[in-house]
Amino acid sequence: MEFILENILNLIGFIVGLTIGILSYIGFKNTGSPTLFRLGIAFLSISVGFFVVWAGYMAEDFVLQKGHIEKWVQTLGIGIQTIGYFFIAFSHSIKSFFPKSRYLRSVGMLPLFLVSAVHIEHILRSVSFILLAYGAIETILSYFEGKKKGTIFVALGLSFLAFGEFLGWYSFVFPESILYYVSISIKIAGLISLFIPISKIPLTKIKFDSEF
């Protein structure tokens, strides 16, 4: 069950990330917009991250057969995804996220030291959660400015991914519980929601650069 759900999640993540990443890159090549360049890096990283985890599960199932995925492969995949989530947040000007006062900054750094003994994967998941939550909030705020229906789907997608990441992180506390499966299902829903507005873009009207 875990194997099937993980494979579905990672394959959907790979395809959705790759599609949005390529579209953003095409947009950057056609318009020269740095925003689209950042978005391209974000989603290509997310795509590669999901692919690495998927390849890890495949290698485990068909070659290594240890009964569990190599920990370093999973950490590497999640790490690459976190870079992608960072670029989504960065596109929304991440500077505004950090508190200006020195005291709050120092307190804000505290959790990093508190969890330093815990496995690096936990840290990456918590960082991903923060970045995704920030991206979701900023996207919701953008919806209130532009009232564009597609923005809701993206905000919902990022919220689901954030919540899924949070539950995935929390499931370390309660291993072997249903939380892990709920987390993966919510993340799949989030990725599908991210893809909905992109599927409606009429790209056939555009004459792409000769490279594409």
Next chain:
Amino acid sequence: MSKINAEARMVTTYRPHMKIIGDILSTTRDDLHSDGGASVTYLIRKANVSHTRISKILSNLVSQGLLEQVNSEGTFRYKISSNGREFLVAYQTFSRFAENFGLVI
């Protein structure tokens, strides 16, 4: 009071460089009824940009082949080129694409 705030917000809203270029190209494509092209004064009014800034942008757009400069009765007028039309379609499509993520290109 709220009307004043709304107007103030409109004035202070940051408009990226790409948006200004999009506005200039849209004006030269959609707002002109003759083939003579748009004058700088007309573009300044429509795109809401200062003379210094628009001069730089226009020479840049002409050098990149997105606008055509026509000398009409001693003054320069600007027409959108076929490359400019293609760029504008791409700009508008990817602008909508980015808006889905709550971003402005």
